Amino acid sequence: MKLGIVIEIFKNVFTKPMTVLFPFERIEIPERNRGEHEFNIDTCISCGACARICPNLAIKMIEVPSELREKYPKTYPQVDLGKCCFCALCEDICPKGSIKLTTNFYFATFDKDDTILYPVKAE
Amino acid sequence: MTEINEQEIAGDFSMYFGPAHPGSGNFSIKVEMRGERVLKATADPGYLHRGFEKLMEYREPMQNAVLSDRVCVLEPLQWNLVHAEAVDYLMDYEVPERAKYIRVILAELSRIQSHFIWYAAMSLGTGFMTGFNIAIGYRDYILDVLNLITGGRVYPAGYICPGGVRKDLPEKAENKILELLPKIEYMRKFALKQNPAWLARFKEIGTLTKEEAIKFGAVGPILRGCGVESDVRRDDPYEIYDELEFDVPVMDEGDAYARFTVGMQEIEESMKIITQSIDRLPKGEVKTPNLKPIVQFQKAEGEIYIRNELSRGEGAFYMVATGQKTPYRVKIRGPSFTHMIPILEHLLTDVAYADVPAIYWSMYQCPADVDR
Ligand code: SF4
Ligand code: SF4
Numbered sequence: 001m002k003l004g005i006v007i008e009i010f011k012n013v014f015t016k017p018m019t020v021l022f023p024f025e026r027i028e029i030p031e032r033n034r035g036e037h038e039f040n041i042d043t044c045i046s047c048g049a050c051a052r053i054c055p056n057l058a059i060k061m062i063e064v065p066s067e068l069r070e071k072y073p074k075t076y077p078q079v080d081l082g083k084c085c086f087c088a089l090c091e092d093i094c095p096k097g098s099i100k101l102t103t104n105f106y107f108a109t110f111d112k113d114d115t116i117l118y119p120v121k122a123e
Numbered sequence: 124m125t126e127i128n129e130q131e132i133a134g135d136f137s138m139y140f141g142p143a144h145p146g147s148g149n150f151s152i153k154v155e156m157r158g159e160r161v162l163k164a165t166a167d168p169g170y171l172h173r174g175f176e177k178l179m180e181y182r183e184p185m186q187n188a189v190l191s192d193r194v195c196v197l198e199p200l201q202w203n204l205v206h207a208e209a210v211d212y213l214m215d216y217e218v219p220e221r222a223k224y225i226r227v228i229l230a231e232l233s234r235i236q237s238h239f240i241w242y243a244a245m246s247l248g249t250g251f252m253t254g255f256n257i258a259i260g261y262r263d264y265i266l267d268v269l270n271l272i273t274g275g276r277v278y279p280a281g282y283i284c285p286g287g288v289r290k291d292l293p294e295k296a297e298n299k300i301l302e303l304l305p306k307i308e309y310m311r312k313f314a315l316k317q318n319p320a321w322l323a324r325f326k327e328i329g330t331l332t333k334e335e336a337i338k339f340g341a342v343g344p345i346l347r348g349c350g351v352e353s354d355v356r357r358d359d360p361y362e363i364y365d366e367l368e369f370d371v372p373v374m375d376e377g378d379a380y381a382r383f384t385v386g387m388q389e390i391e392e393s394m395k396i397i398t399q400s401i402d403r404l405p406k407g408e409v410k411t412p413n414l415k416p417i418v419q420f421q422k423a424e425g426e427i428y429i430r431n432e433l434s435r436g437e438g439a440f441y442m443v444a445t446g447q448k449t450p451y452r453v454k455i456r457g458p459s460f461t462h463m464i465p466i467l468e469h470l471l472t473d474v475a476y477a478d479v480p481a482i483y484w485s486m487y488q489c490p491a492d493v494d495r
Contacts, residue, residue: 005316005317008316009253018263019260030271030293032274034274034280052417053185053417055189055190085189085278086275087189087281088274088280089186089189089281101274
C-alpha cells in the first residue's frame, strides 16, 4: 500500500504555518481592497450620480444638519454600509473623485447607527 | 426529521441529509432508507434562491455585472465573464486584446481556486480534515492575488465588466501570478497523491455511464469523467481560447474518483493557459473606447445565448434587450442544476448511506448555482 500522502502530511509539521497571529500580525491589504468609503464634501457637486448607480440603494442624498446648511446648501450622499456590497461603482462614476473606497474593513459594531456614514457630522 | 413508516418493514424510514449538515451547504436530500441502504433519494433545493433572473430585469448592465458574481459563490469571475460577453454582444462592444487576455487569466485562476475547494469539500465530506485545511490554505494564496487585482478576495464586484475589465492589472501582478504557479502545482500533486483512505471512499462509487451522462445532460468534469470529450473552450472558443494550446483531460471510468482526477488534471491545463497568456499579454487599453460608467440597453435590441466553460461545466446567459434601460429577460443556465437534481437522484439509488457524502461532493455541486 502506498502512503505518499502520510509522508507529505508529516513533512508539513516542520513548515511555517500559513496563518498569522492576528491581531499582533496582519497580512498586507492591497491598495485596491474595497472597504469603507471616504467622502470629501468640499469637492462634491451634489450631482447624485453615485446614488443613481448604487445597485443596492445604499446611497441616499440628504441635507446636512441645519447649522451647516449655510456652508453646504445642497444634498450630499449618505452611505449605509449595512446595505452596501462594496462594488465601488460609486467611486467609478463620481466626476470629482469625492467618494472613494479605502482599505479599512474593520466594521464590526454593536450599534446599527455606526454603519451609516453621514456626509458631514455636526460639531 | 425522521419519519418511521410503520406499515412496512421495521427498518424502513426516511430522513434528510442537510441542509444543516456541515458538509451539505444549503442543499438537502430526502433519503428513503432500509437499514443502512438508501433506496431512493429526492433532492430538495431552494434554500439559496435569490431570484437573480428577476432582479436583473430591474437593473442596468453595469449593476448586473456586480450581481453576476453571486450566481455561484465559488467561481464569481467566470460568471462575470459570461455576463459581460452577453452584454458585449448586445451592445456591440469591441473588447480590446489586453482585456481579453486579462479576462482569461482571471477566469483560469478562478477555475483553479474552485477546483481546490472541490478537493477541500470532498475531504471534509469523507472526514479527511487535513486535506480540507491544506486545500483551503493554498486557495488563500490565489485569493490574495485576486484581492490584489480585483479588490475583493472572493467577490470581484464585476471586475470583468461589459466592454473589458474595470481596471488594468496593478504593477507586478504578472509576477505575483507566476509566483503562484509552483504553489498551485504543489497542491495539485498533493491532491493526486496515493491516499488509501481516499481511494477506498471514491473508487467505483457513484459510477455514471457515458450514455446516462449524456441523457441527463451532464457537463464539465462530470461529463469528461465518463469519457466524453467536451469542452466549450475547445468546441466553441470565446475570448482568446482558440489561440492557446491546452488539452482536455478525459477519463473513462465515470466514478467519483475519475471525475475528481479530471478536475485535478484540468488545473495543470489552466496553468498552461495562464503561462501562455502572461507571455503574450499585449499592451494597451483594457476598456472599449468611450465606455461610460453607466451602461444602458437603450440602443440595443436583440437576444443572445452565450455559453462558457466554467469550473463546473457549461454555464450560459440568455439575455433579451428591447431598447429599455434594463434587460427585458435574463435566463441563467448553470451547470450544477442537472448534476444536483436528476443525476444525483439517479446515483443515490440503492447505495450505502456512508457513500452519500462521497457521491454528493463528487458531483462538484454549488447550491447557489442550482437555486440562483
Ligand atoms: S460601493 Fe457599491 S453598493 Fe456601496 S455605496 Fe458604492 S455603489 Fe453603492
Ligand atoms: S459624491 Fe460624486 S457622484 Fe456623488 S453627488 Fe458628489 S460629486 Fe456626484
